[in-house]
Amino acid sequence: xxxxxxxxxxxGDFTAVDAVNLEIGKGEVFGFxxxxxAGKTTTIKMLATLSLxxxxxxxxxxxxxxxxxREVRRIIGYMPDSFGVYEDLLVWEYLDxxxxxxxxxxxxxxxxxxxxxxxxxxxxxxxxxxxxxxxGMKQRLCLAKTLLHDPDVLLLDEPASGLDPHARIxxxxxxxxxxxxxxxxxxxxxxxxxxxxxxxxxxxxxxGKMLAAGRIDEITAALSGNVVIEITVKGDPLAAxxxxxxxxxxxxxxxxxxxxxxxxxxxxxxxxxxxxxxxxRGVRLTAFTPASADLEDIFLKITRGxxx
Amino acid sequence: xxxxxxFLVLTGYVTLLSIIVGLIYxxxxxxxxxxxxxxxxxxxxxxxxxxxxxLICLIAPTFSASAVSFEREQQTFDLLIVSLAKPTxxxxxxxxxxxxxxxxxxxxxxxxxxxxxxxGGVSMGDIAIAYLIMIVQGVTYCSFSFLWSTLIKRSVVxxxxxxxxxxxxxxxxxxxxxxxxxxxxxxxxxxxxxxxxVTFLLLRTNPFAAVASLIPGFPMPNNVWLRxxxxxxxxxVFYLLLMIxxxxxxxxxxRNARNWV
Numbered sequence: 001x002x003x004x005x006x007x008x009x010x011x012g013d014f015t016a017v018d019a020v021n022l023e024i025g026k027g028e029v030f031g032f033x034x035x036x037x038a039g040k041t042t043t044i045k046m047l048a049t050l051s052l053x054x055x056x057x058x059x060x061x062x063x064x065x066x067x068x069x070r071e072v073r074r075i076i077g078y079m080p081d082s083f084g085v086y087e088d089l090l091v092w093e094y095l096d097x098x099x100x101x102x103x104x105x106x107x108x109x110x111x112x113x114x115x116x117x118x119x120x121x122x123x124x125x126x127x128x129x130x131x132x133x134x135x136g137m138k139q140r141l142c143l144a145k146t147l148l149h150d151p152d153v154l155l156l157d158e159p160a161s162g163l164d165p166h167a168r169i170x171x172x173x174x175x176x177x178x179x180x181x182x183x184x185x186x187x188x189x190x191x192x193x194x195x196x197x198x199x200x201x202x203x204x205x206x207x208g209k210m211l212a213a214g215r216i217d218e219i220t221a222a223l224s225g226n227v228v229i230e231i232t233v234k235g236d237p238l239a240a241x242x243x244x245x246x247x248x249x250x251x252x253x254x255x256x257x258x259x260x261x262x263x264x265x266x267x268x269x270x271x272x273x274x275x276x277x278x279x280x281r282g283v284r285l286t287a288f289t290p291a292s293a294d295l296e297d298i299f300l301k302i303t304r305g306x307x308x
Numbered sequence: 309x310x311x312x313x314x315f316l317v318l319t320g321y322v323t324l325l326s327i328i329v330g331l332i333y334x335x336x337x338x339x340x341x342x343x344x345x346x347x348x349x350x351x352x353x354x355x356x357x358x359x360x361x362x363l364i365c366l367i368a369p370t371f372s373a374s375a376v377s378f379e380r381e382q383q384t385f386d387l388l389i390v391s392l393a394k395p396t397x398x399x400x401x402x403x404x405x406x407x408x409x410x411x412x413x414x415x416x417x418x419x420x421x422x423x424x425x426x427x428g429g430v431s432m433g434d435i436a437i438a439y440l441i442m443i444v445q446g447v448t449y450c451s452f453s454f455l456w457s458t459l460i461k462r463s464v465v466x467x468x469x470x471x472x473x474x475x476x477x478x479x480x481x482x483x484x485x486x487x488x489x490x491x492x493x494x495x496x497x498x499x500x501x502x503x504x505x506v507t508f509l510l511l512r513t514n515p516f517a518a519v520a521s522l523i524p525g526f527p528m529p530n531n532v533w534l535r536x537x538x539x540x541x542x543x544x545v546f547y548l549l550l551m552i553x554x555x556x557x558x559x560x561x562x563r564n565a566r567n568w569v
Binding site: 045048049050051052069070073074076078080082083084085086098101102103142145149 | 382383384386387388389390391392393566567
């Protein structure tokens with residue numbers, strides 16, 4: 001759905017994006033991670049047809065952003081990291097204005113505005129003045145605007161930046177809901193925990209260079225070589241450790257109370273073999289979870305390598 | 309211009325015009341000879357037109373010089389560009405919005421003009437030409453102010469540059485022409501025909517001169533270039549060309565918005 005091929009963007013002598021390659025499939029939720037000034041916004045702006053690449057090609061839904069910007073704009077919804085709103089408009093007027101700009105037929109506008117307001121939990125603010133909304137509400141209003149023309153691809157640049165924890169959770173829930181609706185989402189953030197919950201894949205960018213990109217578990221496995229499995233046992237954890245250590249693909253097993261941590265050297269998809277093995281060997285367990293990847297660890301490992 | 313602001317500006321504008329016309333009429337009726345008072349329209353109508361033209365010089369740039377720069381300042385321009393709105397839609401939407409209010413203020417003065425017309429001394433045709441000059445003047449100022457707003461990031465600077473452009477067009481060029489005419493006269497004992505021609509050519513770019521040329525008794529030398537072409541007509545054509553150029557350049561600028569830094 002989104003394809004970035006060897007894209008470089010320079011501003012004078014400064015290279016903001018350096019030969020970046022990336023591919024995001026349909027329905028994927030891609031987390032774009034990197035510190036401030038890493039090149040996330042520049043890349044997203046190019047995808048949103050707001051800026052032209054110095055080199056390379058970018059396409060969204062098969063449309064080239066340089067040659068077919070209008071087709072791209074038809075299928076994308078873009079939410080910038082910092083944006084303004086027309087403070088003196090009412091909420092419905094603001095959405096109606098953008099619906100007109102997105103060429104939504106006048107007869108359908110009211111229904112669509114109601115739908116996006118319901119989705120973003122702003123129905124109660126239908127007649128409120130935009131200036132009276134809180135920061136979090138304005139953020140949701142901008143997201144509502146982004147959804148007016150029902151785009152297939154969402155480009156969300158730091159959607160929760162500057163929000164209080166409550167508003168962050170609301171935005172996160174909203175993005176999760178959009179994931180369920182099958183949208184392809186590229187969401188950037190420098191706050192890793194924000195993305196960990198709902199991203200199926202990530203890309204780590206620093207100083208304009210894409211350091212790693214792919215599924216979170218793949219990146220974790222590539223970095224550590226092992227998948228860590230958390231097993232909560234019902235009986236003696238030491239007995240479970242003994243059983244686990246009999247396997248050649250378990251390199252290390254430790255216990256923390258009744259939870260056993262086992263490092264599995266096999267592929268992520270083969271973790272079920274360990275579960276089957278434990279059950280066959282009579283180990284009674286109440287939970288068996290391949291440990292979710294810790295994005296902060298991944299990020300630190302990758303960026304440390306790059307800096308070194 | 310939502311809510312009370314538009315209403316207040318319009319009310320203030322018409323009130324100001326009424327006060328000026330009322331005061332002049334008062335002075336005129338007390339001091340001028342009876343023949344002139346009977347034809348008070350000959351004084352009041354040009355005054356009313358000139359005051360309106362002066363206000364256009366201020367209002368038109370103020371309204372449209374921040375059209376794009378303010379969107380950039382308040383960070384809504386990206387949202388506009390990434391929508392399906394074509395550059396022409398943005399251009400005509402923005403200029404149209406500024407212009408519609410300007411036209412509203414112009415037509416707000418029609419009752420006053422009809423009052424001064426009823427006082428005699430001016431023809432309906434001259435009033436119509438004066439309004440044409442004012443409308444073209446307003447559209448032109450809105451157009452190049454919009455161009456400045458696409459070129460300058462900060463709306464205050466854009467407004468300032470637009471007003472300076474108006475000053476150059478309205479005051480600086482005729483002043484320059486008169487200065488050189490006077491200079492030439494001091495050397496040769498009288499202005500040469502070339503200088504007079506240049507002066508009149510420059511006056512042909514000026515809307516105030518165009519309205520003045522409608523007043524009976526306007527001095528027009530015999531051998532001046534383009535004598536047969538009315539000054540107001542050449543002025544309107546000049547402003548129309550300026551307007552078309554500004555709109556064209558603005559459109560080009562909007563089409564290349566992706567190259568803006």
